[in-house]
Amino acid sequence: MSDLKLANIIGKDLKTEPIRTGFGRGLVLAGKANKDVVAACADLTTSTQMHLFKAEFPERFVEIGIAEQNLVTVASGMAAMGKIPFVSSYAAFSPGRNWEQIRTTICLNDRPVNVVGSHAGISVGPDGATHQMLEDIAIMRVLPNMVVIVPGDSLEAERATQALAEDSRPSYLRLAREATPIITTADTPFEIGRAYIYHPGTDITIISTGTMTYQALVAAEKLKKDGISAEVVHVPTIKPLDTTTILASAKKTKHVITIEEAQIIGGLGGAVAELLGEYQPTRIVRLGMKDHFGESGKPDELLEHFGLTAKQIILHATHMVSE
Amino acid sequence: MSTLSVEQLELQAEQIREDIIRMLEHAGSGHSAGPLGLADIFTALYFDVLKKDPKNPSWEERDILLLSNGHCAPVQYASMARAGYFDVAELMTLRKLGTRLQGHPERTKLPGLENTSGPLGCGLSQASGMAMAMRMNEEHHRWIYVVMGDGELDEGNVWEAAMFASKNKLSNIIGIIDRNNIQIDGPTESVMPLEDLKGKWVSFGWHVIEIDGNNVEAVIDACAMARAIIEKPIMIIAHTIPGKGVDFMEYDFNWHGAPPNHEQAIEALHDLRTLKGKIRSEHE
Ligand SMILES: [Mg+2]
Numbered sequence: 001m002s003d004l005k006l007a008n009i010i011g012k013d014l015k016t017e018p019i020r021t022g023f024g025r026g027l028v029l030a031g032k033a034n035k036d037v038v039a040a041c042a043d044l045t046t047s048t049q050m051h052l053f054k055a056e057f058p059e060r061f062v063e064i065g066i067a068e069q070n071l072v073t074v075a076s077g078m079a080a081m082g083k084i085p086f087v088s089s090y091a092a093f094s095p096g097r098n099w100e101q102i103r104t105t106i107c108l109n110d111r112p113v114n115v116v117g118s119h120a121g122i123s124v125g126p127d128g129a130t131h132q133m134l135e136d137i138a139i140m141r142v143l144p145n146m147v148v149i150v151p152g153d154s155l156e157a158e159r160a161t162q163a164l165a166e167d168s169r170p171s172y173l174r175l176a177r178e179a180t181p182i183i184t185t186a187d188t189p190f191e192i193g194r195a196y197i198y199h200p201g202t203d204i205t206i207i208s209t210g211t212m213t214y215q216a217l218v219a220a221e222k223l224k225k226d227g228i229s230a231e232v233v234h235v236p237t238i239k240p241l242d243t244t245t246i247l248a249s250a251k252k253t254k255h256v257i258t259i260e261e262a263q264i265i266g267g268l269g270g271a272v273a274e275l276l277g278e279y280q281p282t283r284i285v286r287l288g289m290k291d292h293f294g295e296s297g298k299p300d301e302l303l304e305h306f307g308l309t310a311k312q313i314i315l316h317a318t319h320m321v322s323e
Numbered sequence: 324m325s326t327l328s329v330e331q332l333e334l335q336a337e338q339i340r341e342d343i344i345r346m347l348e349h350a351g352s353g354h355s356a357g358p359l360g361l362a363d364i365f366t367a368l369y370f371d372v373l374k375k376d377p378k379n380p381s382w383e384e385r386d387i388l389l390l391s392n393g394h395c396a397p398v399q400y401a402s403m404a405r406a407g408y409f410d411v412a413e414l415m416t417l418r419k420l421g422t423r424l425q426g427h428p429e430r431t432k433l434p435g436l437e438n439t440s441g442p443l444g445c446g447l448s449q450a451s452g453m454a455m456a457m458r459m460n461e462e463h464h465r466w467i468y469v470v471m472g473d474g475e476l477d478e479g480n481v482w483e484a485a486m487f488a489s490k491n492k493l494s495n496i497i498g499i500i501d502r503n504n505i506q507i508d509g510p511t512e513s514v515m516p517l518e519d520l521k522g523k524w525v526s527f528g529w530h531v532i533e534i535d536g537n538n539v540e541a542v543i544d545a546c547a548m549a550r551a552i553i554e555k556p557i558m559i560i561a562h563t564i565p566g567k568g569v570d571f572m573e574y575d576f577n578w579h580g581a582p583p584n585h586e587q588a589i590e591a592l593h594d595l596r597t598l599k600g601k602i603r604s605e606h607e
Pocket of ligand 1: 474502504
């Protein structure tokens with residue numbers, strides 16, 4: 001097993017919590033650690049869990065209203081005066097609507113603004129395709145200077161938020177709405193730019209991010225019983241990508257599956273395919289949204305419908321290893 | 324604050340206009356009309372209004388100047404060089420590979436620039452964020468000047484900022500609209516009408532001052548008045564003539580995005596020298 005002090009995810013000890021809740025806690029901790037940490041939100045303060053920061057530091061919270069372009073450009077200005085802004089909305093709106101402002105006034109202008117997109121992914125559920133942000137990883141990953149973080153559970157989101165407050169680069173932090181299994185513990189390491197082997201193996205590499213790392217771990221346990229040794233590489237930092245860890249694992253297993261709640265074009269799957277294609281061509285299957293939008297439904301139904309489950313990982317892994 | 328007389332400031336504005344013509348001719352691309360029209364406003368700002376230290380551009384007590392319509396960068400570069408931020412000779416590197424004087428201003432390349440701009444509509448929002456941070460930091464005696472184009476006001480982002488700054492009574496923001504009535508596709512009132520422009524800003528909760536933006540003294544006076552207003556953010560609508568000072572460019576929207584060629588530059592410089600800084604007179 002991994003020595004990363006993970007939680008026991010098998011059995012009745014499993015706890016769940018929305019990833020965004022960890023962000024809310026982490027932001028308060030970051031605010032306590034540094035008085036220059038400030039927050040702004042576009043009329044979704046409770047949904048994005050910024051209400052915790054607002055309650056603790058009302059004078060350091062800025063309400064923007066439903067104006068996502070203003071949200072990130074105001075943050076650029078605050079950062080210019082030495083603040084460390086976190087700005088939140090639903091990912092469909094920020095960075096969905098304000099990409100150019102993020103590009104020009106944050107990335108090119110090199111200001112340490114942390115853009116936080118909540119309710120990302122297909123698991124937003126019944127709200128439907130308009131609100132299921134699936135392209136955010138792609139449009140943030142392509143920006144020079146931008147760090148892209150997709151935590152795997154609420155505890156990792158809490159640690160990532162604190163780490164981002166201490167990092168001087170612009171960033172995008174992607175959060176999910178639904179309660180998600182807690183796979184880490186307070187002692188599990190998190191560093192910006194690092195990928196972690198959550199489950200060591202030798203036959204196939206499963207590279208996952210966000211809510212899908214739980215599915216990858218469940219799949220790895222099942223595959224073990226079937227005699228297939230799967231290595232789960234959890235990638236909370238999509239950019240800068242931990243190329244060393246990914247290349248080493250792919251070299252060892254020679255089979256790679258990626259899985260994410262996002263478009264594989266430009267997403268984690270895109271990033272890994274680019275890396276392997278250039279440095280170490282490897283058989284790869286990418287699970288995620290495949291150039292189409294989502295639709296309304298219950299979160300679990302949608303994950304099943306679009307093939308984002310441990311079951312699908314197992315099917316593909318079994319097939320690939322037997323090829 | 325300046326020790327220059329109005330006459331000296333007018334001569335300085337003419338010098339900056341000559342710089343703009345030479346820079347644009349040498350670069351072979353760039354915008355002529357806006358920078359020429361803004362020369363008097365930038366002279367007022369860099370040679371009188373702004374609290375600044377060209378030898379220490381990151382001085383903590385400085386006023387902030389944001390050029391929101393970044394395509395007017397030549398007038399800012401020329402003003403900065405003449406004010407002592409860098410050597411005047413560097414102006415001829417405008418738009419050349421490796422230059423600090425990018426086609427549109429990039430903060431990280433040139434000390435003294437406060438923002439990176441070009442895509443329109445962001446300056447007032449950035450100013451609002453700066454003003455909020457200054458309030459948190461209890462810095463009450465710094466002003467943020469934001470120069471915007473009038474065509475730029477088509478951008479929705481501007482009006483998001485207009486609401487935000489008004490809500491928060493960010494009275495240390497002094498916006499200056501270059502009301503030259505042109506944008507790339509033609510006159511502003513045919514592309515997308517802005518009038519009643521004053522009424523729009525008043526209804527958004529701003530204090531509005533209207534001036535002749537080609538009168539250096541009027542610009543200085545308006546900024547002084549703006550600093551005395553503490554209830555609201557302030558918008559100065561500065562009526563200017565696009566291409567001001569060069570006869571064949573004035574009022575012509577075709578010069579918005581074009582540079583002069585060699586012959587046109589010679590004619591333009593002749594026009595400017597003939598004026599000898601007397602641009603103000605026709606407004607009196
Ligand atoms: Mg104009």
